[in-house]
Amino acid sequence: MNDSPDSEQVTNSDSLTMRLRDPLLFLFGVESSIRRVLRCRLSLLLAFALVATAAMAREYDAVSWMHAPQDLLGPFAASLVICTVLFFTVQICLAVTGVKRDPQSDRIRDYRVFLIGYWMTAPLAWLYAIPIETMADEVVSLRFNLTLLSIVSIWRVLLFSRVVAIQFGLRWWVPLFWILVPCMVIAFFALVSAQLSMVSLMGGIRLTQTQQILVNYQSTVAGGCFYGIIPVLLVALVAIGTSSNPKHRFEEIGRGNVSMPKSVWLWPTVSGALLLFAATLFQPNLIRSTEVDSLLREGAIEEAIATMQAAGEDAYPVVWDPPPKHPDRGDGFPEISLIADAIQATNAERWIVDRLMVQADEIAMRQEGWYQGTGSLEYLRERLQFEDEETLDGMLVPFQKLRELEVGDQKTRQHREELIEIIEEAREAVIQAKEAKASEGSTEDEDVAEN
Secondary structure (H helix, E strand, O other), rough: OOOOHHHHOOHHHHHEEOOHHHHHHOOOOOOOHHHHHHHHHHHHHHHHHHHHHHHHHHHHHOOOOOOOOOOHHHHHHHHHHHHHHHHHHHHHHHHHHHOOOOOOOHHHHHHHHHHHHHHHHHHHHHHHHOOOHHHHOOOHHHHHHHHHHHHHHHHHHHHHHHHHHHHOOOOHHHHHHHHHHHHHHHHHHHHHHOHHHHHHHHOOOOHHHHHHHHHHHHHHHHHHHHHHHHHHHHHHHHHHHOOHHHOOOOOOOOOOEEEOOHHHHHHHHHHHHHHHHHHHHHHHHHHHHHHHHHHHOOOOOHHHHHHHHHHHHHHOOOOOOOOOOOOOOOOOOHHHHHHHHHHHHHOOOOHHHHOOOOOOOHHHHHHOOOOOOOOOOHHHHHHHHHHOOOHHHHHHHHHHHHOOOOOHHHHHHHHHHHHHHHHHHHHHHHHHHHHHHHHHHHHHHHHHHOO
16 A cells, blocks of 8 residues: 555655665665656656666676677567556556546556656666576576576566556555466466477476476476466456445556656666676676587587687586587587587597587487487387387487497486487397398298299
8 A cells, every 4th residue: 555645745855856765765665765766757767777787687697798689688678568568457457447547647658657667676687696606506506596586576576566556546455466467477378388398398308407497497387377367367356346446546646747866877877887897707708608609500519629628617607508408499400429529539628528418318319300308218118119220220329429428427327328228129129020021021922933
């Protein structure tokens, strides 16, 4: 609920001037700060600058800005789409309530203020700038990032709901459920369409520990959205009915008449400068890894390995999965067997072998046309006997090379030995079936000749 319907009537100089601390207090839901920010016309430019710093916080240690500058623009496009969907949802819900709006309000102004409120929550993404990957191993880093993602997502939804409540004079919980409905729908379809989740659910793929953690997280969130959408929708309808009573409505946010001192621009300026400095520490490694990725996809494997050996392990990101990846979009080049040949030819260091051969067994099978994974050996034993001899021979080639290189840990190598044995058994069965068929044909020919 808003602090007071009379707060708009305060006319002292402090209420008409945005303070340096207001963007920070905005993130903690302080109503007076939210009102000052929403009523300032320059807040749209401030919010735009803060979204830019949020994009930098997400990508400075994850993507090479030189090779993928479009990733810095992604948050703007995504925020405009999501904000527009949420705005129309709120507008429809307000229209259904039947309560008369402020006669001074109009859709364009409402959308501008709505967008300001949405973009001003962007600094919460500054938390993503914590370089946890340099402080812990890959598993701990992933768990930390997923926990942080959950906290920021919940925080942002609750905060933005309060902002919308203040803008339109609603009780605090009413817009929460109006906003949750489209958010849950968007999140569900985004998670279901994620390629890693789909392949993992449909096939018997042996996932890495980090992939399994990610899949479990995605499945949990998608399940929560799927089973929670009906209760949330029902509460949203109740919120519409409650808001139909004028007694449950407060005064909407007033027109913009708040000035912004230059000191407020310290927020995007200082944060942007700090992130640019941090980028100088991480971007060189990301640029080198992206260049190696390009060489691998072009088939210049030996050149890529030579580049990696010359730079050394510390010259590349701690979390880096060079191609081919599993599952990988596109053609999945380069082939595992060619990588194995290049590793042997260049006498590559062990860290390079470990980098290039992540999930090598799964990728090798996929490159030979087998998309069901290697998780279930019994399934493989049943189905591989229906493959032709040429395909089975093609499967054995990379596995023999992976065996020679001793790729993977002890568990992976043991699984590979069992897999090779199954493929060889299937190949032998196919050959015997072919010979038996040829023998039957020869016997039939002799019978015909005798007759």
